[in-house]
Amino acid sequence: EVQLVESGGVVVQPGGSLRLSCAASGFTFDDYAMHWVRQAPGKGLEWVSLISWDGGSTYYADSVKGRFTISRDNSKNSLYLQMNSLRAEDTALYYCAKDVKRGYSYEGYFDYWGQGTLVTVSS
Amino acid sequence: DIQMTQSPSSLSASVGDRVTITCQASQDISNYLNWYQQKPGKAPKLLIYDASNLETGVPSRFSGSGSGTDFTFTISSLQPEDIATYYCQQYDNLALTFGGGTKVEIK
Numbered sequence: 206e207v208q209l210v211e212s213g214g215v216v217v218q219p220g221g222s223l224r225l226s227c228a229a230s231g232f233t234f235d236d237y238a239m240h241w242v243r244q245a246p247g248k249g250l251e252w253v254s255l256i257s258w259d260g261g262s263t264y265y266a267d268s269v270k271g272r273f274t275i276s277r278d279n280s281k282n283s284l285y286l287q288m289n290s291l292r293a294e295d296t297a298l299y300y301c302a303k304d305v306k307r308g309y310s311y312e313g314y315f316d317y318w319g320q321g322t323l324v325t326v327s328s
Numbered sequence: 329d330i331q332m333t334q335s336p337s338s339l340s341a342s343v344g345d346r347v348t349i350t351c352q353a354s355q356d357i358s359n360y361l362n363w364y365q366q367k368p369g370k371a372p373k374l375l376i377y378d379a380s381n382l383e384t385g386v387p388s389r390f391s392g393s394g395s396g397t398d399f400t401f402t403i404s405s406l407q408p409e410d411i412a413t414y415y416c417q418q419y420d421n422l423a424l425t426f427g428g429g430t431k432v433e434i435k
Contacts, residue, residue, distance in 0.1 A: 240424075250364075250372065250415055252424035264422045267329070300371055313419030314362045316383075318371035 207231040207317045209301050214322030221291050225322055227284040227301030235259070235279035238304040238311035241286050243297035244321070253299070254286065258309060269295075291326045298323050330354050330418050334427030340435045347403040349430045351416035356396050360420040363392055363401045366429075367412045375414075376401065408434060 213225040227239070241253040254275040255264040263275050274287040284301050299322050302315035331354040341347050351361065359379040364372040374383045376392035379399055389404045403410055411434060416427040 249429045250366075250417075250426040252417075252426070255422060255424075266423065305374075305377070313360075313422055313424050314374070314377065314417060315372075316374050318373075320371055 207303065209303065209317060209319035211299060211301050211319045211322035214299065214324045216325045216327060217291055218328050219292060219326055221326070223288045223291065223324060225286040225288065225299055225301075225324070227319060229282045229284065229301075229303070232303070232317075234277075234282040236307050238306070239277060239284045240302045240304060240315060241275060241284075242300045242302050242315070242318075243295075244300070245294075245297045248297075251297075255304070255311065255313070256284070257311060288324070291324075293326050296324060296326045329423040330357060330420060330425050332416055332418055332425050332427040334416055334430055336430060337428060338431040338433070340433045341406050342435045343406055343408060345406045347406050347410075347432060349401040349414055349416075351394075351399040351401070351427050353397045353399075353418055353420075355420075357418045357420035359395045360418055361392075361394070361399050362417045362419065363390075364415045364417065365410075365412045366415065372415065403432075406432070406434070 208230045210228045240255050256275045272290045276285045301319045303317040304311045305316045306312040333352045361379045363376040366372040380392045391402045393400050413429045413431045415429050
């Protein structure tokens with residue numbers, strides 16, 4: 206059974222930093238690209254970032270480019286999101302999600318999601 | 329970025345009704361369009377991929393159609409367990425974007 210478990214969400218002050226983690230199990234982690242998607246309270250879904258199977262390619266939404274960094278450790282079956290220069294508008298539930306495509310590429314959509322970890326940016 | 333305009337933003341229908349949601353892309357995205365269902369307090373679930381393909385295990389009352397810029401998602405006979413918010417998502421390019429969502433309620 207595929208499982209994605211996010212952690213690391215806390216209350217942080219504007220301008221602060223935070224690192225989210227996602228522990229993956231139930232599938233061959235290094236066969237798949239992975240994503241972060243967020244959802245502000247009561248709002249819709251916003252894609253944040255994508256990382257290829259080997260970490261060699263990364264993509265970001267314009268809203269986080271230059272502030273967030275996605276990474277992965279395939280030896281630990283883990284995905285990460287380093288978040289710097291946090292703003293109030295980054296307040297959201299952050300989901301990690303698995304790309305549907307197996308192999309050295311990606312499709313850009315998601316067949317499994319975690320339950321999310323809540324990041325609140327507030328003074 | 330490609331903008332996805334979804335309508336309506338909410339709807340109320342009776343059990344057994346046919347429900348239709350539309351999604352319009354700001355440019356041609358071929359069939360690179362998916363539909364997700366999100367129940368309250370839960371993560372989204374993929375229902376339809378490539379505009380019209382039903383994900384494994386999803387009931388056949390759900391369907392999708394369209395290509396280019398105009399897409400439709402249909403529930404042929406609304407059931408109580410279909411109460412959720414539905415989102416379209418394009419993957420024509422890697423600035424992935426979602427529609428604003430449609431909240432479906434029972435009348």
